[in-house]
Amino acid sequence: MSSWVLAIAPYASIPASFILMALMLYMTGYDPIRGFSGFFQGAFLNPMGIATSLARSTAFLFMAVGIGLAINARVLNIGGEGQYIIGAIVATAIALATQNTMPEYLSLLLSLMTALIAGAMWAIIPGILKAYMGVNEIITSVMMNILAFRLLQWLLRGPLKNPLSEAWPMSPPLKPMLIELVPGSTLNVGFIIALIIAVFTYILLYKTVEGYKVRATGLNPDAATYGGIDVKKVMVYVSMYSGALCGLAGAVDILGVFHFLYEGISIGLGYTSVVVALVGKANPLLIIPASIMFGAIYNGFTHLQSAIGVSYTLSKGIEGLIYLVILLITVFVEYRVKVIVK
Amino acid sequence: MASSIINLAIVMSTPVAIASVGEVFSQRSGVVNLGVEGIMLMGAFLSFHLSYITNNLLLSYIVATAVGTLLALLHAFLTVTLRLDQTISGMGIYFLGFGLSDFLYKVLYGTKYVSISKANPISIPILSSIPIVGYSFFNQYPSVYTLYLLLPAGWFILEKTKYGLYMKAVGENPRVADSLGVNVVLYRYINVAFGGALAGLAGASLCLDITGLFYENLTMGMGFIAVGLVAFGKWSPLRAFAGSLVFGFTWSISSTLQTYFQRIGLASYVYLLLMLPYLAVIAALVVMSRKARGPGSLGQPYYREST
Amino acid sequence: MKKGEIVGIAGVAGNGQRELTEAIYGLRKVSSGRILLGNTDVTHMPIRRRLEIGISYIPQERVRYGVIRSFSILENILLDRFEEDMFSIKRVPLLKLLDYNSISKYTEELVRRYEIVTPHIREKAGALSGGNIQRLILARELERLPKILIAEEPTAGLDIKATEYVRQKLLDLKASGVGILLISSDLTEIFQLSDVIAVMYGGEIVGVFKPEEISYEDIGLYMTGVSKMPRDEVLRRWELY
Numbered sequence A: 001m002s003s004w005v006l007a008i009a010p011y012a013s014i015p016a017s018f019i020l021m022a023l024m025l026y027m028t029g030y031d032p033i034r035g036f037s038g039f040f041q042g043a044f045l046n047p048m049g050i051a052t053s054l055a056r057s058t059a060f061l062f063m064a065v066g067i068g069l070a071i072n073a074r075v076l077n078i079g080g081e082g083q084y085i086i087g088a089i090v091a092t093a094i095a096l097a098t099q100n101t102m103p104e105y106l107s108l109l110l111s112l113m114t115a116l117i118a119g120a121m122w123a124i125i126p127g128i129l130k131a132y133m134g135v136n137e138i139i140t141s142v143m144m145n146i147l148a149f150r151l152l153q154w155l156l157r158g159p160l161k162n163p164l165s166e167a168w169p170m171s172p173p174l175k176p177m178l179i180e181l182v183p184g185s186t187l188n189v190g191f192i193i194a195l196i197i198a199v200f201t202y203i204l205l206y207k208t209v210e211g212y213k214v215r216a217t218g219l220n221p222d223a224a225t226y227g228g229i230d231v232k233k234v235m236v237y238v239s240m241y242s243g244a245l246c247g248l249a250g251a252v253d254i255l256g257v258f259h260f261l262y263e264g265i266s267i268g269l270g271y272t273s274v275v276v277a278l279v280g281k282a283n284p285l286l287i288i289p290a291s292i293m294f295g296a297i298y299n300g301f302t303h304l305q306s307a308i309g310v311s312y313t314l315s316k317g318i319e320g321l322i323y324l325v326i327l328l329i330t331v332f333v334e335y336r337v338k339v340i341v342k
Numbered sequence B: 001m002a003s004s005i006i007n008l009a010i011v012m013s014t015p016v017a018i019a020s021v022g023e024v025f026s027q028r029s030g031v032v033n034l035g036v037e038g039i040m041l042m043g044a045f046l047s048f049h050l051s052y053i054t055n056n057l058l059l060s061y062i063v064a065t066a067v068g069t070l071l072a073l074l075h076a077f078l079t080v081t082l083r084l085d086q087t088i089s090g091m092g093i094y095f096l097g098f099g100l101s102d103f104l105y106k107v108l109y110g111t112k113y114v115s116i117s118k119a120n121p122i123s124i125p126i127l128s129s130i131p132i133v134g135y136s137f138f139n140q141y142p143s144v145y146t147l148y149l150l151l152p153a154g155w156f157i158l159e160k161t162k163y164g165l166y167m168k169a170v171g172e173n174p175r176v177a178d179s180l181g182v183n184v185v186l187y188r189y190i191n192v193a194f195g196g197a198l199a200g201l202a203g204a205s206l207c208l209d210i211t212g213l214f215y216e217n218l219t220m221g222m223g224f225i226a227v228g229l230v231a232f233g234k235w236s237p238l239r240a241f242a243g244s245l246v247f248g249f250t251w252s253i254s255s256t257l258q259t260y261f262q263r264i265g266l267a268s269y270v271y272l273l274l275m276l277p278y279l280a281v282i283a284a285l286v287v288m289s290r291k292a293r294g295p296g297s298l299g300q301p302y303y304r305e306s307t
Numbered sequence C: 001m002k003k004g005e006i007v008g009i010a011g012v013a014g015n016g017q018r019e020l021t022e023a024i025y026g027l028r029k030v031s032s033g034r035i036l037l038g039n040t041d042v043t044h045m046p047i048r049r050r051l052e053i054g055i056s057y058i059p060q061e062r063v064r065y066g067v068i069r070s071f072s073i074l075e076n077i078l079l080d081r082f083e084e085d086m087f088s089i090k091r092v093p094l095l096k097l098l099d100y101n102s103i104s105k106y107t108e109e110l111v112r113r114y115e116i117v118t119p120h121i122r123e124k125a126g127a128l129s130g131g132n133i134q135r136l137i138l139a140r141e142l143e144r145l146p147k148i149l150i151a152e153e154p155t156a157g158l159d160i161k162a163t164e165y166v167r168q169k170l171l172d173l174k175a176s177g178v179g180i181l182l183i184s185s186d187l188t189e190i191f192q193l194s195d196v197i198a199v200m201y202g203g204e205i206v207g208v209f210k211p212e213e214i215s216y217e218d219i220g221l222y223m224t225g226v227s228k229m230p231r232d233e234v235l236r237r238w239e240l241y
Helices: A003-027 A032-043 A047-072 A080-098 A104-133 A137-157 A190-207 A209-219 A221-226 A231-258 A269-279 A284-308 A312-341 B002-028 B036-054 B057-081 B086-109 B133-138 B142-160 B162-172 B174-179 B184-211 B222-232 B237-263 B267-288 C017-025 C047-052 C073-077 C100-113 C130-142 C160-175 C187-193 C216-223 C231-240
Strands: C006-010 C055-058 C148-152 C179-183 C196-201 C204-209
Touching: A003 A032, A003 A312, A032 A047, A032 A284, A047 A080, A047 A190, A047 A209, A047 A231, A047 A269, A047 A284, A080 A104, A080 A137, A080 A231, A080 A269, A104 A137, A104 A231, A104 B267, A137 B222, A137 B267, A190 A209, A190 A231, A190 A284, A209 A221, A209 A231, A221 A231, A231 A269, A269 A284, A269 A312, A269 B086, A284 A312, A312 B086, B002 B036, B002 B133, B002 B142, B002 B162, B002 B184, B002 B222, B002 B237, B036 B057, B036 B086, B036 B184, B036 B222, B057 B086, B057 B184, B142 B162, B142 B184, B142 B237, B162 B174, B162 B184, B174 B184, B184 B222, B222 B237, B222 B267, B237 B267, C006 C160, C006 C187, C006 C216, C017 C055, C017 C148, C017 C179, C047 C055, C055 C130, C073 C100, C073 C130, C100 C130, C130 C160, C148 C160, C160 C179, C160 C187, C179 C187, C187 C216, C196 C216, C204 C216, C204 C231
Parallel strands: C006 C179, C006 C196, C055 C148, C148 C179
Antiparallel strands: C196 C204
C-alpha cells in the first residue's frame, strides 16, 4: 500500500464531515445550502476570509508541529491547552510590563522568548513524570491543563485585571506588536514564523542525529537504549519542545490577534491540535496543509452565524463534532489500512 | 463543621471512585480505557436530559449506565478485536463523549440555564445518629450508598471468585490463560464493558446527585483522575477509593475555604483554591507511582498466533 | 580478559549470564565491584560512553533489541553509531546533520560484504529474514572495530553457511586483537572457539578451564552445579590463563 494513499487518506474525512454538517444544519432547522455558501465564502472565497483562515491556522500550526514531534517519540502531549494558556499569560504579563518602557521589538522578543520557556516548563512536569516515574503523561497533562485554566481565571480577576472592566474578566489592552501581513486582518507575521518552525522541525526530525534519536525512541525504545540513546532524556526533551511551541502559539495569538487576555482564549485548541497532528501524521510538512484546513474550518464556522443566524454555541457544537469526525475517520482509516496490510 | 467537610468529601469522591473501580476491572484484564472522561460526560448528559424530560431518576441512572456500557464496548471492539492502540482509541472515545455530550446539550438546550431537581440525601436510621461519623457517612446520596456496596463487592469478585481469578490471569499473561482454556477476548470485553457501565453511572451521579445541571466539560478531568487513581492504588479497588478520597477531601476543604475567602474579600483567590484538588492528584500520582508494576499485559493487544 | 582472546561462558540459561552481560554493557546497575576496560573504570558509565570507548554487544533477542523494524537497513546501521563523525556534516554548530550520502555508500558496502539479502538499502529491516537481520547486526557491530565484543548466541538460528561465516569472523576479530566474550548454549561452539571457558552457575563463576583439559561430560557437572571449584582456584586459573 503506497504511502501516498496513507498520506491523503485523512483528508477523505472532509467530504464526510461536510455531509454531516449539512445534515446537522438541516436537522436543527437551518438552510444547509445558504449555510454552506456562507461557510465557504467566509473561509475561502475572498481575500479577507483567506487571511483570517490563515491567521487561525497559525496557532494550530505551532502546536501541531510541536505535538507531532513528540508523537514521534511516542509521547502524547495532551497538555497543549495548558501550555498555550501559560504562554499567553506570560506574554501578556511581559508585554504589559515592557510595552511602554522598551522599544517595541525588544518587548516583543522578550514576550515571545519567555512564553517559549514558560510553555516548555509547563510541559516538562508531565514529561519528567512519564520518563522517570512511569506516570501516564495524559493524565498529568490534563491536570496541568486544568491548573493553567484556574491560574488564568485567578490572574484575570486579580493581578492582571483591567481596572476599567468590572463585569468581564480581562486584562488591560496590549499594543499590537506583530506586523500584519494583510492590513486589517488578524493575519500576522506569526504565520511566517510558524512556517519556518515547521520546516525547521522537519529538518530536525529527519536529517539530524537528534531527530534520529527521537524517532528511534518512539519506534523501539528498547533497541534505542541498546544503541546508546538515553530514552528518558529524549522523552523529556520532546515534551519541552512541544510545550515551548504551544506556549509560543499562545503568545503569538495574544500579541497578534487578540491584543488582550481573557478567559476564552483557548477552547479546545490544545485538543484539536492533537487531531491536526494526527491528520498530518506527525510529519511537520504534512501538518502545514492540515493546519490550514483546520484554520479554514474554524474560520468558516464563525461565518455560519452571520450567514444564517446559527447561534454561537450551536456552531461551536457542530464544529466540535466535525473535528471529532475527522479524528475518528483519520484514526480509523490509518489503522484499518495498517491492519489490512498486516 | 467537621462532619459536613467529611460529608462533602465523600460526595465529591464518589463519581471518581465509582469510575475508578470500574477502570480497575478493565485494567486488571489488560485494557486501559482513557475514554472514561468521555463516557462520564455522556452519562452525565444523558442522565440530565432523561431526568429533565421524565423526572425519573432511576431511569436516568439506568440509561446512563447502559450508554456507558455501549461506549466501552466500542473501545473494546477497537482495542481487543481490531487491536488498535489503546491510548488512541481511549482518546477517541474521550473526544467522542466530550463532543457529543456538548453538541447534544447545545442543540437541545442552547444557552438556557436549565436545572433539574437533584436526588435527595437519604438518611440511614440509627447509623446516621452517630456523632460526626453518622452525618458524614450515612446521610448521603444514593450513589454514595451504591459506592459503599460496590467496594466490598468489587473486592470480593476480584479476590474470592473464579471469575476474578481468570480475569486477573488474562491481564497478567493472556497467552498462558488462553492455553488453559480461558477466553481472553470474552473476559476483556466483559471487564471493559463493566468499566464503562460504572463510568456512565459515575457521570450520572455527578449530575444527578451533585450538580443538578450540565454544562460543557462538567467532569473537569474527573474521568482522567479516575484512570490515574488505578495506578495510584496499585490496581486495587479499595486503594483506588482511598485515592479518590484524597481528591474529595481537597475539594471539600477548598470548597469550604472558598466561602471564607469571599467573606474576607479575597474573592479572586478562590481560583487558586480550585487548583488544589488537581495538585493533590498530581502529588498522589508522583508519590505512589514509582514504577508501579501493573498487570503484565496492560496496554498490549493479544495475538493468538505467536508473532 | 586479555586482548585477542575469546572467553566462552558456558552455563544453563538463567544462571546469571544475562545479568553479567547487562552489567558489562550498562543495562544493569552494579551494586558492588568494578568493571575496567584497560585502565578506565566503566562501572557506572552510560551506554553511549561505553560504545564510544569500544564495547560492542550482540544481544540474544536480536529482533527486539538489536534492530528497529520500521527503520530501513540504512537507518539501522546507524543505531549505535550515529555519533560517529564519518556520518555527519558538521556545518551547523549545535545540530549534527546526517550525511546520508556517505551513510548510503557505507551501508551498500556492508550489505555486499556480509551478503545481506535485500532489494535495496531503504528496505525496512522488519522485512528481512531472521538470518539477514542477524547479518545486519553482525555487520554493524563487527565493523565498529570494537575493543570488546559481547556475543550472545551469535549463531542461533542461522544456516550452516552463515554459522561458519560468523564463527570465522569471530576468529578474525580475535586475531586482530579484539577481546570477545562469547555466551552460547552450544557447547561445541564454546569449545571450538574459546581460549578459556568459564562456567556459570547460580550467578557465580564455578569453574575456569582450557577447552582441551576438560570433557563435555565433566563440564556438564559444573554447569548443573554438581561440581564446583573453590573461589581461589577460580581466581588462580583465571590469572594463569
